[in-house]
Structure formats: C-alpha cells, structure tokens
Amino acid sequence: MFKLSSVRARLVSYYLLSVALLVGVSGYALVQMLVLDRLTESLDRKWVVGTRLLGEMADLLSETRLAETRLVLAADQEQADQALAAAEGYMLSVAYQRAAYGLLDKTDEGLSLLSTFDRTWNTWAAEHRAWISLPDDRRRAASTAFQLRADALYGIADKAVDTLSDVNAARAHEAGLHADNVVDTSGTIFAIVVACALALAGWVTWLIHTGISRPLAAITKALSELATGNRDVVIPQVDRHDEIGAMAAAFEVFRNNAVALEEAQAQAETLARYDALTGLANRRVLADELEKALSRVDRGEAHFAVLLIDLDRFKPINDIHGHSAGDFVLGEITARLKTLVRMHDTLARLGGDEFAIICEVDREGREPTETPIALAERIIAAISAPVSIGARVVEVGASIGIALCPADGLNADALLHAADIAMYRAKQAGRGTFRFYEESMDTELKALAALEADIQAALAANEIEPHYQPLIELSDGRLLGFEILARWHHAERGVMAPDVFIPIIERLGLMPEFTLTMLRRACLDAQEWPADLKLSLNISPHELTDLLFPIRLLAVLSEHGFAPHRLEIEITENALVADLQTAKTILQSLQRVGTKIALDDFGTGYSSLYHLRELKLDKIKIDRSFIQSMKDDPESAKIVYGIIGLAKSLALPTTAEGIEDAEILERLNEAGCEIGQGYHFGKAMPASDASALALKRGGKGTLRVA
Numbered sequence: 001m002f003k004l005s006s007v008r009a010r011l012v013s014y015y016l017l018s019v020a021l022l023v024g025v026s027g028y029a030l031v032q033m034l035v036l037d038r039l040t041e042s043l044d045r046k047w048v049v050g051t052r053l054l055g056e057m058a059d060l061l062s063e064t065r066l067a068e069t070r071l072v073l074a075a076d077q078e079q080a081d082q083a084l085a086a087a088e089g090y091m092l093s094v095a096y097q098r099a100a101y102g103l104l105d106k107t108d109e110g111l112s113l114l115s116t117f118d119r120t121w122n123t124w125a126a127e128h129r130a131w132i133s134l135p136d137d138r139r140r141a142a143s144t145a146f147q148l149r150a151d152a153l154y155g156i157a158d159k160a161v162d163t164l165s166d167v168n169a170a171r172a173h174e175a176g177l178h179a180d181n182v183v184d185t186s187g188t189i190f191a192i193v194v195a196c197a198l199a200l201a202g203w204v205t206w207l208i209h210t211g212i213s214r215p216l217a218a219i220t221k222a223l224s225e226l227a228t229g230n231r232d233v234v235i236p237q238v239d240r241h242d243e244i245g246a247m248a249a250a251f252e253v254f255r256n257n258a259v260a261l262e263e264a265q266a267q268a269e270t271l272a273r274y275d276a277l278t279g280l281a282n283r284r285v286l287a288d289e290l291e292k293a294l295s296r297v298d299r300g301e302a303h304f305a306v307l308l309i310d311l312d313r314f315k316p317i318n319d320i321h322g323h324s325a326g327d328f329v330l331g332e333i334t335a336r337l338k339t340l341v342r343m344h345d346t347l348a349r350l351g352g353d354e355f356a357i358i359c360e361v362d363r364e365g366r367e368p369t370e371t372p373i374a375l376a377e378r379i380i381a382a383i384s385a386p387v388s389i390g391a392r393v394v395e396v397g398a399s400i401g402i403a404l405c406p407a408d409g410l411n412a413d414a415l416l417h418a419a420d421i422a423m424y425r426a427k428q429a430g431r432g433t434f435r436f437y438e439e440s441m442d443t444e445l446k447a448l449a450a451l452e453a454d455i456q457a458a459l460a461a462n463e464i465e466p467h468y469q470p471l472i473e474l475s476d477g478r479l480l481g482f483e484i485l486a487r488w489h490h491a492e493r494g495v496m497a498p499d500v501f502i503p504i505i506e507r508l509g510l511m512p513e514f515t516l517t518m519l520r521r522a523c524l525d526a527q528e529w530p531a532d533l534k535l536s537l538n539i540s541p542h543e544l545t546d547l548l549f550p551i552r553l554l555a556v557l558s559e560h561g562f563a564p565h566r567l568e569i570e571i572t573e574n575a576l577v578a579d580l581q582t583a584k585t586i587l588q589s590l591q592r593v594g595t596k597i598a599l600d601d602f603g604t605g606y607s608s609l610y611h612l613r614e615l616k617l618d619k620i621k622i623d624r625s626f627i628q629s630m631k632d633d634p635e636s637a638k639i640v641y642g643i644i645g646l647a648k649s650l651a652l653p654t655t656a657e658g659i660e661d662a663e664i665l666e667r668l669n670e671a672g673c674e675i676g677q678g679y680h681f682g683k684a685m686p687a688s689d690a691s692a693l694a695l696k697r698g699g700k701g702t703l704r705v706a
Contacts, residue, residue: 306359312432359372481568568595
C-alpha cells in the first residue's frame with residue numbers, strides 16, 4: 001500500500017500534467033477562437049449587413065414600382081400627389097441604400113454587377129423624372145410606354161441586386177467552409193487530448209485501487225447496509241486522520257442526515273399533495289379522493305357529483321394587470337369557494353384557473369341533481385362578485401360542468417372527461433352558467449371537431465366559393481354591383497349555411513386569409529365586368545384589429561387591377577367594440593384610397609349614432625330583420641323610416657337588405673331608400689351567372705332588374 005505522501009505526490013503530478021494539458025489546449029483554443037472571430041466578423045460584414053442592404057434595396061425597388069403603378073391608377077389629383085410623393089421618397093431611399101452598400105468590400109464581379117445596377121437605376125430614375133415632368137394629359141398618354149420601359153429596367157435592376165446577393169452568399173459560403181476546417185482541426189486536437197486523459201485516468205485508477213480502494217471496502221459495505229435501511233450501522237475508518245478518515249466522517253454525517261431526511265420526507269409528501277399558491281388539494285389528491293368516493297358508491301353508501309369550474313375572463317387579468325394580480329384573484333376565488341363547500345366535500349385546484357369539487361349527493365327524498373345545482377348556483381354568484389386589487393376592481397365569472405356518479409361514469413377519468421365536456425358546453429352557452437353532462441354532448445363535440453376538419457380541408461381545396469347577390473338602384477332598377485357572399489357545398493352534408501361555417505373559420509383564426517381569398521377570386525371573376533360595377537365585401541372583427549390589413553387588401557386589388565373606389569367594405573358594430581381607435585385608423589386608410597365603408601345591420605347595435613359620428617361612414621345598410629317584418633309589424637316600419645330619415649339628414653345613402661316582394665320595394669322607394677338587395681332581385685349566384693347578368697347590362701344603365 002502506498003504511503004499517503006506517495007499518493008499525494010502522484011496526485012500532484014497528475015494535477016500538474018492536467019494543468020499543462022489544459023493550458024496547451026486553452027492556448028490552442030484561444031488561437032482558433034481568434035481565427036473564428038475574424039471569420040465571424042467577415043461573415044457579418046459581407047453577409048449580414050450586405051444582405052440586409054440588398055434586401056432593403058430590392059424592397060424599395062418594388063415599392064417604387066408600386067408607387068408608379070398607383071400614380072397611373074390615381075383617380076384624382078390628391079391620390080396622384082400621394083403616389084408621386086411616395087415614389088420620390090422610395091427613389092431617394094434607394095440612393096441612400098446604394099451609397100451604404102458601396103462602403104462594403106466587394107469582389108470584381110460584385111463591382112461589375114453594381115455598375116450594371118447603377119447604369120440601369122440611373123436610366124430608370126431619369127426616365128421616371130422625365131415622365132412625371134410631363135403635363136397630366138401627356139403623362140397619362142405616355143403611361144403605357146413608360147410602364148413597359150420601367151418594368152424592363154426594374155427587372156434588370158432587381159436581377160442585378162439578386163445576383164449581388166448570390167455573390168455575397170458565395171463569399172459567405174467560402175468563409176463558412178474555412179470555419180468548418182478550423183472546427184474539424186480543433187476536434188481532432190481535442191480527440192487526442194481526450195485519449196491522453198483516458199490513459200492518465202487508467203494510471204490514476206491503478207494508483208487509487210492499490211492505495212485507497214481497499215480501505216474503502218469496509219466503508220462501502222457499511223454504506224450498503226445503510227442503503228437497505230439499517231440506520232444503526234457503524235461506519236468504519238472514522239478514526240483515520242487522512243483523506244479516507246475524512247470521507248468516513250462525512251459518511252457518518254450522511255447517515256445522521258439520512259435519518260433526518262426520512263423524517264422530512266413525510267412532511268414533503270404532505271406538501272406535494274397541495275397547491276402551493278392556494279393551499280388547496282391538487283390533482284393527485286383529487287384522484288385519490290375520487291377513488292375513495294367510487295369505492296363508497298360500490299358499497300352502496302353514497303353517490304356523488306364532480307363539478308369542474310373554469311373561470312371566465314381570467315386571462316385578460318394576467319395580460320393586463322400582471323401575474324401577481326392574477327395570483328391575488330385566484331387566492332380570493334379560493335377563499336370564496338372554501339366558504340361554499342361542506343366539510344366532507346373535496347375542493348381542488350387542477351392548475352391555471354380550473355378548480356374541481358367532489359360533492360356528496362344527499363339522496364334522502366331529493367333528486368340527485370338538487371345538491372349540485374344549489375352548489376353551482378352559489379359558486380357562480382360568489383365568483384361573479386367584483387374583486388378589488390388595490391385601487392382596481394376586476395370581475396371574473398365561472399362556467400361549471402357537472403358529472404354524476406354512477407350515472408355518468410364509474411371511474412375517475414370518465415367522470416372528469418364528462419365534467420369537462422359539460423363545462424365546455426356551459427362556455428358555449430354564454431359563460432356564467434352550468435351544465436350537466438349528457439351523452440349527446442360527447443357526440444356533438446366529436447361532430448364539431450369533424451366539421452372543423454372538413455372546413456380546414458375545404459379552405460385548402462378552395463371548395464368554399466364566392467357567390468354574388470345583386471345590388472340594385474331602387475329608383476330605376478339599375479344594377480350597381482354585387483355583394484360577395486361565401487357558399488359551400490359539402491360533399492356529404494349538402495349546402496352549408498354561412499352562419500354555420502363562418503363562425504368556425506373565425507374561431508380557428510383563419511378568417512383573415514379567407515377574406516383575402518374571397519376578394520382575390522372575386523377580382524378575377526369581375527375582370528370582364530363593366531368598370532362602374534362595384535363589389536361589396538364583409539370583413540370580420542379580426543381585420544379591424546390588424547393595422548396591416550389595408551396593405552394586404554390593397555395588394556390584392558393591385559394584383560388584379562381592381563380599382564379601390566370600386567370596392568365597398570361592410571362592417572358590423574360588434575366588430576368595432578374591441579378597439580375603436582384601431583378600427584378608425586384602418587377604415588380611414590381605406591377611405592383615403594377611395595374605398596367606401598358601409599355600416600351593416602344598422603339598427604341592431606347599441607351605439608350606432610356614436611359610430612356614425614366617429615367613423616364618418618359612407619353608407620348605412622338596414623338590417624334584413626326590420627325589412628322583412630315591415631308588412632306585419634308597424635314598429636319595424638317606423639324604425640326603417642326613421643333610419644332612412646336619419647341617413648338623409650346625414651347625407652348618407654341607405655341599402656335595404658332582404659327585399660322579397662314588390663310591395664316592400666315600393667314602400668322603401670317612396671321613403672327614399674336608394675339601394676336594395678334581396679330575393680326579389682335575385683339570390684346569391686355563382687360567378688358565371690353574375691358575369692352573364694353584368695355583361696347583359698352592357699352600357700351603363702341599360703339593364704333593369706325588378
């Protein structure tokens with residue numbers, strides 16, 4: 001056996017050798033890091049900055065062409081001035097980007113491509129300035145020739161920028177290969193070092209075995225007994241005054257700690273069964289209590305109900321006021337729930353804003369639903385009361401699903417699943433209510449999931465198509481345009497009503513793309529129609545929260561050459577509730593390019609006059625419910641006449657929806673309503689029929705529809 005000093009000497013030698021290897025490897029790694037740093041700096045300078053500048057130049061070239069196109073399509077001088085100012089701004093930005101890119105390193109090929117770009121850009125800029133300097137009539141006459149020439153120059157300039165990007169990428173690729181070589185070399189060196197370390201470890205292992213492991217054998221045996229639960233074992237070698245003795249002493253401390261740990265584990269087990277925030281039982285305890293309750297049911301002792309509670313309007317509290325406020329609300333809700341449950345009931349928090357209660361059902365002369373109904377009503381009332389967070393007051397609600405045992409299941413998973421489905425139905429019913437589980441709910445939920453899948457597939461396959469309902473001038477029966485309406489023929493279910501699939505599209509978050517798809521297809525269908533016919537498009541509440549929506553919509557119109565002034569956007573008042581200021585900004589940006597805005601379903605909202613004043617709308621559409629009940633309901637007729645009178649006082653045209661017979665048409669015409677649509681003029685028709693009607697119209701005002 002080696003003496004302790006000999007072991008130390010060998011360990012010191014190992015330490016020094018390790019330090020030498022570490023210093024050598026660190027020095028080599030430092031050199032390689034410097035090399036990689038230079039390569040990274042080169043990649044950053046030649047790739048990141050260069051690519052960004054070239055990308056921005058390409059975007060600015062496209063924006064310049066788009067501005068020139070808007071200048072050609074401008075309907076009045078104001079639009080022309082705006083388009084011209086935008087084009088000049090983009091051209092100036094291109095010059096700045098070109099100057100910035102010129103400061104970067106470039107290859108000979110890059111310089112040649114940049115020279116090509118400069119010649120093309122200078123020619124384009126010169127021709128642009130020459131064109132815009134022409135008088136309006138001469139400029140319009142020269143627009144076609146200039147557009148063709150500008151498109152050709154734009155193609156050359158854009159290709160030069162793209163090629164410059166490719167050259168830049170090639171240089172970056174070369175630098176990347178160099179970096180790979182550096183990494184590969186470094187990997188080889190490190191592999192050699194690892195091999196040396198393994199050899200050194202073998203030598204040290206032999207040293208430890210001969211000088212240390214034998215004395216440790218007794219300690220190991222004692223530890224094995226300790227691991228089997230023998231807390232009275234005596235740890236040997238404690239009396240040694242060296243490293244092994246210190247280790248033995250440490251294991252003795254470990255033995256003492258193990259005894260203390262077992263005592264602490266019992267307490268930790270208790271803590272693991274309760275929610276840290278609210279102090280309520282957690283999901284684990286709920287599962288145990290459900291098993292106990294199921295056992296009592298098997299013995300015929302008592303039935304019970306499971307109430308699953310989900311808080312309504314809780315997420316905005318976290319989003320707006322912060323998670324600390326959300327935690328405070330959860331604590332307050334917990335305190336209220338504790339006052340409502342009985343001693344033998346189980347209240348648990350499942351996570352987030354979801355709670356569960358196991359409620360024993362009193363069956364003596366009562367219906368099994370009476371106890372859970374009374375408890376659910378008390379819970380909804382208690383949770384709905386306002387919660388004060390300092391100076392702020394917030395309100396939440398509760399949706400509750402109830403499953404009965406044994407009626408709705410005989411195991412914990414089945415009961416929780418049934419309660420969850422019932423809770424989902426409660427939320428569908430408008431929140432702030434409760435529902436008992438019914439077998440039909442599971443079937444309906446699966447049917448809804450299947451319908452959602454069908455709708456997603458239909459959108460991907462463009463099976464939901466635009467149809468067109470005529471918009472008619474009531475005074476003379478002249479065709480003014482069409483409203484775009486979505487229609488879907490399901491392969492198995494037949495024709496699906498829009499009020500079935502449109503809400504699902506909105507809930508799935510697919511409405512923005514669907515709206516633009518309908519508009520894009522309508523623009524294609526209307527390419528051969530007379531230029532004075534308009535299209536009317538309904539948009540969802542989501543579009544009125546997206547500041548980029550006008551850009552996307554105008555891009556679709558520009559793509560198909562459909563003038564913005566031929567489009568009318570229809571909005572409903574519930575779409576304005578979420579963020580009126582954002583909606584106002586979006587609608588004003590559309591009105592500036594000539595698009596008209598109509599308030600749909602007028603008379604059904606809660607603040608119509610306010611919206612008319614704030615948004616400066618262009619048209620009012622009277623809800624079909626008032627039009628169709630005019631014959632039999634004098635109050636509806638008064639409302640319609642009142643809306644028409646209000647619109648006239650505000651100099652706003654009115655459109656009446658749902659006109660189905662000549663009598664209503666005559667009454668509306670006499671009252672001064674300008675525009676109408678409904679089955680009396682024609683149902684929503686496919687594109688082929690709409691095109692036939694539009695082309696039959698021929699010259700302006702020659703077709704009468706009545």
